[in-house]
Amino acid sequence: MQIAFSPRGDGERIALRLIAQAKQRVDVGMFVFSHDSFAQALCDAAQRRRLQVRLYLDNRMVSAATRPFFERMAAAGVDVQLVRLPAGARFHLKTMVVDSRWVMTGAANWTPQAFGSNVEDLLVLDSPDLAAHYLARMEGMPQIAELEGLHVSTSAGSGRSAGRNRLILPPTTRPGRNVFCAPTARTMRSCREVHAYFLPDPEGLEALLVYLRSAQESIAVGMYLLNHPDIVGVLAEKARVIPVRLLADRIMTDPANAEVLHTLHQAGCEIRLFGDGDRETYHMKTAIVDGSQVWTGSANWTRAAFAQNIEDALCFDSAEIASFYAAYFDAVWQNAVAWTPVDGQVQTDTAGSPRRTTDTRQVQSLPPTGPRTDYDSLTVEPVSEFPVYAQVEYLPDDTYFPALIRSIDTAKQSILGLVYVFSETQSDAPHQTALIQALVRAVNRGVYVYLVLYTPASPVDRLMEMHSNQAERLRSQGVDVRLAHPARPLHAKLFVVDQHRALLGSHNWSEGSLSGARVREASLMLTLPEPEPRLAEYILSRPVIADMRTKESWDTEIARILRLQQRPKAQREELIREWTAEEP
Amino acid sequence: MKKMWLWYWAFMLAGCVGASESSRADRIEMRDGSQLEGQFLAETRMGWQFRERNGTLHAIAPSAVRLIHFADANRARSFYGIPARSVSERDEVMLLPTESFGRDLLTGLRGAEKSIHIAAYNLSNWGAAPMADIFETLKQKAQAGLQVRMILEFGSGTSERLKNLVLEFAEYLAGFGVEVRYMQEYKVQHKKLVLVDNQTLWIGSANLTTSAMAQNEEFNARTSAPQVLDAANKDFQGLWNLARPAGELNK
Numbered sequence: 001m002q003i004a005f006s007p008r009g010d011g012e013r014i015a016l017r018l019i020a021q022a023k024q025r026v027d028v029g030m031f032v033f034s035h036d037s038f039a040q041a042l043c044d045a046a047q048r049r050r051l052q053v054r055l056y057l058d059n060r061m062v063s064a065a066t067r068p069f070f071e072r073m074a075a076a077g078v079d080v081q082l083v084r085l086p087a088g089a090r091f092h093l094k095t096m097v098v099d100s101r102w103v104m105t106g107a108a109n110w111t112p113q114a115f116g117s118n119v120e121d122l123l124v125l126d127s128p129d130l131a132a133h134y135l136a137r138m139e140g141m142p143q144i145a146e147l148e149g150l151h152v153s154t155s156a157g158s159g160r161s162a163g164r165n166r167l168i169l170p171p172t173t174r175p176g177r178n179v180f181c182a183p184t185a186r187t188m189r190s191c192r193e194v195h196a197y198f199l200p201d202p203e204g205l206e207a208l209l210v211y212l213r214s215a216q217e218s219i220a221v222g223m224y225l226l227n228h229p230d231i232v233g234v235l236a237e238k239a240r241v242i243p244v245r246l247l248a249d250r251i252m253t254d255p256a257n258a259e260v261l262h263t264l265h266q267a268g269c270e271i272r273l274f275g276d277g278d279r280e281t282y283h284m285k286t287a288i289v290d291g292s293q294v295w296t297g298s299a300n301w302t303r304a305a306f307a308q309n310i311e312d313a314l315c316f317d318s319a320e321i322a323s324f325y326a327a328y329f330d331a332v333w334q335n336a337v338a339w340t341p342v343d344g345q346v347q348t349d350t351a352g353s354p355r356r357t358t359d360t361r362q363v364q365s366l367p368p369t370g371p372r373t374d375y376d377s378l379t380v381e382p383v384s385e386f387p388v389y390a391q392v393e394y395l396p397d398d399t400y401f402p403a404l405i406r407s408i409d410t411a412k413q414s415i416l417g418l419v420y421v422f423s424e425t426q427s428d429a430p431h432q433t434a435l436i437q438a439l440v441r442a443v444n445r446g447v448y449v450y451l452v453l454y455t456p457a458s459p460v461d462r463l464m465e466m467h468s469n470q471a472e473r474l475r476s477q478g479v480d481v482r483l484a485h486p487a488r489p490l491h492a493k494l495f496v497v498d499q500h501r502a503l504l505g506s507h508n509w510s511e512g513s514l515s516g517a518r519v520r521e522a523s524l525m526l527t528l529p530e531p532e533p534r535l536a537e538y539i540l541s542r543p544v545i546a547d548m549r550t551k552e553s554w555d556t557e558i559a560r561i562l563r564l565q566q567r568p569k570a571q572r573e574e575l576i577r578e579w580t581a582e583e584p
Numbered sequence: 585m586k587k588m589w590l591w592y593w594a595f596m597l598a599g600c601v602g603a604s605e606s607s608r609a610d611r612i613e614m615r616d617g618s619q620l621e622g623q624f625l626a627e628t629r630m631g632w633q634f635r636e637r638n639g640t641l642h643a644i645a646p647s648a649v650r651l652i653h654f655a656d657a658n659r660a661r662s663f664y665g666i667p668a669r670s671v672s673e674r675d676e677v678m679l680l681p682t683e684s685f686g687r688d689l690l691t692g693l694r695g696a697e698k699s700i701h702i703a704a705y706n707l708s709n710w711g712a713a714p715m716a717d718i719f720e721t722l723k724q725k726a727q728a729g730l731q732v733r734m735i736l737e738f739g740s741g742t743s744e745r746l747k748n749l750v751l752e753f754a755e756y757l758a759g760f761g762v763e764v765r766y767m768q769e770y771k772v773q774h775k776k777l778v779l780v781d782n783q784t785l786w787i788g789s790a791n792l793t794t795s796a797m798a799q800n801e802e803f804n805a806r807t808s809a810p811q812v813l814d815a816a817n818k819d820f821q822g823l824w825n826l827a828r829p830a831g832e833l834n835k
Binding site: 365366367368380382383384385386387388389390391392393394396410412413414418420445446447448484488489490491492493494498499500504505506508512513517518519520521522523524526527528529530531533535536538542 | 615616617645646647649650651652653654657660661663664665666667669670671673674675676677678679680681682683684688703705741767770771772773774775776777787788789790795796799800801802803804805807809811812815816819823
């Protein structure tokens, strides 16, 4: 048995190798699946090696935005099955069974974020018995339908020569120092037995409660989301008699969960939070009891997870496994922030000597993004023209790029932009690469970088995927990328540095435009003698997707907006009600 | 120790100035959504020193800040390092977000006396106001004997459907005396320029389409800055010499 952790651990390689070594069949049940390497690996297994590859998905996770991704797989011969569950329930597994023998499971969805920035676990067990249980679960889902309505022609899929679909494993290079990394994967030798529970079977919750109550020495809980009242109750009970630590994601500071933190804090539980709420997510669903037992799996400790969702939970009685989990728990704990309740009262006593109390404000993360876009119809107030007085320079073709880089490199405080095309960087794109490097340099100097990228009104538009990927990549590097609201097609190319230098015109941020080699473009550069707040206001007030916390969240929102636009009003309201109800 | 005293005096001094102009406060928008009003004092190694109106001092990490608004332009200039010559050498530029562009361009075209030179990636047939009025104006000006020239894209980098729509409508306009040429090269003609009487330039992201005038988020500008007009006229002339009339295109 093997255990790997994220971020930047060995999970991705282990998983891809497992697929590459499959001999007969691969069965996958996945809640969120957007990782290209995994899609490619499954296509390779199905198409080139002619294995039976089956993928089970929650049918609500196949939206207008994600559909083409799955259709490409279906076209390559992957049997894509959509699981339909009652409202409010989710098919939440993150599981793969290979050759009816190897079971891979854990907290990690198949997204670049899961392996690249989140804290996650991933387990591989060699057990035909366990594999049989998982397969029976997935095959036994009450309502399954095949993915229908392929936009991708099957001839395009089979027309590819077999050799071109070769699998590419990610490079083994480790990131530099000062980057938080998971430890190397470890093979466990002592484990002979595992208890597996499938939710929503009621035994799962009973087992967990018994197991927590049985703790004699200590409990360490590493949990993305915790608000199941029974579990909170038991933890609070235990915290009064033994040390209980909770390491949770920052999502727990949402008002809806704040009460849980208060309850546990009052009971004596030590609480720390990890993640900045936008980029790195603490996504584990683990408990370590008495340093000898480990509970993990796909289930958050919420009511929905235990009562409605399809989830798995594994329970090990092994000091070896427990110490590996505990060591990583402690490592993340060191990087997490202690949570204590904030008093409503802020001290504003200025009678004393306020000049000596200097309050240091340090926030390194991106600004919070909204919980959700307003789904009701969008209204944009027209902005009227306004004059500025500036030094003006005409920038045709390849003269734009050096001016752009120079403006970024001299930026002191803010960089704001609206961009119609910021295509994904191909391998041979020196201008785009240099542009991204300049933006990241600015971020690292403390400059606030805010970019709005166009969102097409059609999910099959190539820019949809490109900009979503670009947003994910740049946000992970601290650039506050937002996706424009699709109801207002963003075609502007406007770039404002420190509120007083503006580049505007026809230049897109594609390699061909930036280099001047493929497209003829013309722009202006304005240098104003003083900051013009209206430039910043204009850019910051353009309508954008509110929920930019994860790629999943913005893809979901965009898909919903596009779906709403096609519906009559009565149906729209019904859909909005449905979506509002399913919020956790 | 010496440094601390310096700071102390700097704060005291800043305090006096601040008190006299409390109505014109600097404002900092933090990334966490909060706002501070007061006075930006200095840049230090610990961060930006900012004194709130209630007297609280903050050392603010630059990476905690979304935007700064300075009450005093000179202060802003020295903070951002804005070159002094931008104060003396400057021209008016009218910034034209989406809806305002069509109206402004129409007014400009109606006032044309000698020539109208247009470069665009594409254009769409008539459509709603102000696009319909813009095309009507181009027809009238061409019929009145002005030099109306238009450069459009007809290269391999653009879809056949779009190219043919553009060609069909542009040739219709040509019937009224508008001189139309097309770029048919590896490089895509994507510039959006309108030059009236070689004296005024409209430049930006908008093509000559109805969606660009009303539906999209576009950003354009108008200027008569002489050095810009000079460069843009030359650029247009260069393109015009490279472009070809419909009859000489490979279709």
